[in-house]
Amino acid sequence: MQENLASSNSSNRHSKFTLAFDVIIVGAGIAGSALACALGDSSLKVAIVESQQPSLDWPEQSDNVTGFDPRVSALTAASENFLTELNVWQAIAERRISPYQFMHVWDADGTASIDFSAREVNEPRLGHIVENRIIVTALMQRINSLSNVQIIAPSSLDKIIDDGDKKNVLLEDGRCLSAPLIVAADGARSIIREQAGFKTREWDYDHHAIVATVETEVSHQQTAWQRFLPAGPLAFLPLRTSGDSENLCSIVWSTLPEEAKELMAQDDDVFAASLARAFESRLGEIKSVSRRFSFPLRQRHAVDYIKPGIALVGDAAHTIHPLAGQGINIGLQDVQVLAEELLRAEQRQLSVGHSSVLSRYQRRRKGDNLMMMVTMEGFKRLFAEPLLPVRWLRNSGMRWVNKTKPLKNKIIRQAMGF
Ligand SMILES: Cc1cc2nc3c(=O)[nH]c(=O)nc-3n(C[C@H](O)[C@H](O)[C@H](O)COP(=O)(O)OP(=O)(O)OC[C@H]3O[C@@H](n4cnc5c(N)ncnc54)[C@H](O)[C@@H]3O)c2cc1C
Structure with missing residues (x-):
């Protein structure tokens, strides 16, 4: 049990309203929505909680500077392949x-x-x-067609409470959800990461x-x-x-x-x-x-991506400098690997919150992400260096x-x- 999670007494107050799931994803940005799609059509019962009103309609677009989302992502071929597997790339490509x-x-x-x-x-x-808004809309449209995924939005996570082998998620509107696994896809300032006491290495x-x-x-x-x-x-x-x-x-x-x-x-x-x-x-x-x-x-990397019953993905686990445009690309790789491990657990009739399942996810992702972050930091420092010999060398x-x-x-x- 995490010491800085609230005690289970508090969860009992909400238990009669509790909705049970296998996986609760908090955050429907690109990482969280992609994970919900990757778990679609499985026997896992999934909830995705998002504090903003998600849009299922395509955004208005025009061919001038005001007609584009200022937040864009340079998606790699690996991300394109993954989004194709999730049945959303076609819709994205048809849009823009x-x-x-x-x-x-x-x-x-x-x-x-x-x-x-x-x-x-x-x-x-x-x-x-x-x-970014086109990627998220395509993912939300796909989620909306999945019978095993429930969108709970707009609704914000308030706190997580340990309850034996399960975690209870209390929403700000008073509802309570429960599952053996909570996935924090709630972005760089993840409340779950903070509440559950995940340590991070970070600097401006x-x-x-x-x-x-x-x-x-x-x-x-x-x-x-x-x-x-x-x-x-x-x-x-x-x-x-x-x-x-x-x-x-x-x-x-x-x-x-x-x-x-x-x-x-x-x-x-x-x-x-x-x-x-x-x-x-x-x-x-x-x-x-x-x-x-x-x-x-801000550079930020969680020391661990997992704790009992909780996994971090995307920006909740790591934020890196946008200089090589890799942030969501590595976030999508987290999602792909976590989904593989959860679906493997489902096939083996193992709980998705089992420590062996989550440990495999962490083992497969942390080293690669760390390498990417170190490389980006190296580039940033190398190009910021004014010393003549370093400039000559680079x-x-x-x-x-x-x-x-x-x-x-x-x-x-x-x-x-x-
Ligand atoms: C300037 C800039 C340029 C970038 N360019 C690139 C690029 O070219 N290529 C690339 O790969 N990456 C790029 N990135 C990084 C990329 O944008 C991020 O890695 C990515 O958006 C993170 O997605 P996410 O789903 O993990 O988190 P987010 O997009 O932050 O989504 C988190 C979601 O969780 C929701 N949420 C938060 N708290 C709660 C709560 N308590 N309850 C319920 N919901 C909650 C939020 O509303 C949000 O929808 C760039 C970043 C920046 C800043």
């Missing part, structure tokens, strides 16, 4: 996806650059940029990310662009419109908190000029900019990688999630 064939990365403090191309690894594309990146959709003078050429500035990376991610115009990009500009504050305060014209300057006008002038949003970036390194084909192909395939 932006494939990219190339990636161009360069250092503001030097002359080196590195180019990746899908052709080099005989793939049709490196990945897709997809709006000392970066805020500004996201927006922008229109550029020059075509993005189906290329994901990233310039490493001394204060942090600036990415332009290509968006495809229904008319196949190639002049809209989603930007992620990670920079020092004070600079982010100044950039957020600028009016659109001044911001457009600052952005073009920071990007060396590689895509010409910035002709228009959507509303901007700013997020503080520029030489980039040039060397760019012309060493086998190594470059290996990096591309890893970035694609293979």
Whole structure:
């Protein structure tokens, strides 16, 4: 029993209203919704609790800077394959996806650059940029068609209470749910992680990310662009419109908190000029900019992903710098592995909350995620280093990688999630 969970006496007060499930997923972002889909059509009785009103209708979309969700994800081929298995990729693709064939990365403090191309690894594309709201809507529509999954929303988790082999989930509206397994998919500031006393290793990146959709003078050429500035990376991610115009990009500009504050305060014209300057006008002038949003970036990794009857997935388990666009890609890998383990337990008639089931999930995911986080941290520090020898080394390194084909192909395939 977790010492900082409430005592079971409190659960008895709610027991007559208790709804029983096999798995309760808290959070219907991309990770939680994907897990509900992956457990669909099994004999497991699943509840998914979400504090926001989930949308089952496709969002309005138009071909200008205001018609895109400013929150997009660069999905790898591995994520595409998983979403295909979940029967949602087709719906996403029919709505709006932006494939990219190339990636161009360069250092503001030097002359080196590195180019990746899908052709080099005989793939049709490196990945897709997809709006988060489209991914979530497609997943929610699929969940809505599953007879073994119940959506409980809008409703927030209040607390979790130990009750022998089960956990009771008390919702803020007074309802009580119970299951042998609670999956925390409640995001970076997970209440479950906090209440259940999961330890984390975390620190501020000392970066805020500004996201927006922008229109550029020059075509993005189906290329994901990233310039490493001394204060942090600036990415332009290509968006495809229904008319196949190639002049809209989603930007992620990670920079020092004070600079982010100044950039957020600028009016659109001044911001457009600052952005073009920071990007060396590689895509010409910035002709228009959507509303901007700013997020503080924090590295966070749970020391353990599991405790008796509880598993963490997605951002509840780890948040990493968006510089390589891997956050939800590794979150979807957590979901895929956890679903495999839960379905295997179901086949073997083992409780889904059994420690051996959860331990296998943790063993299969933690090392890979840790490796990804260490790599991202290394990149961030390497490119933030102003010392001349380090700048020389990283520029030489980039040039060397760019012309060493086998190594470059290996990096591309890893970035694609293979
Ligand atoms: C600027 C930026 C750019 C990024 N770009 C990329 C990218 O290109 N590629 C990529 O792979 N990743 C990217 N990421 C990371 C990615 O966005 C996250 O990893 C992903 O959205 C996390 O999904 P999630 O489902 O784990 O959590 P969330 O999306 O945070 O979902 C959590 C859900 O839980 C719900 N919830 C919270 N508390 C409760 C409660 N008490 N009760 C009920 N419900 C609750 C919330 O309402 C929410 O719907 C980026 C992140 C940032 C900040």
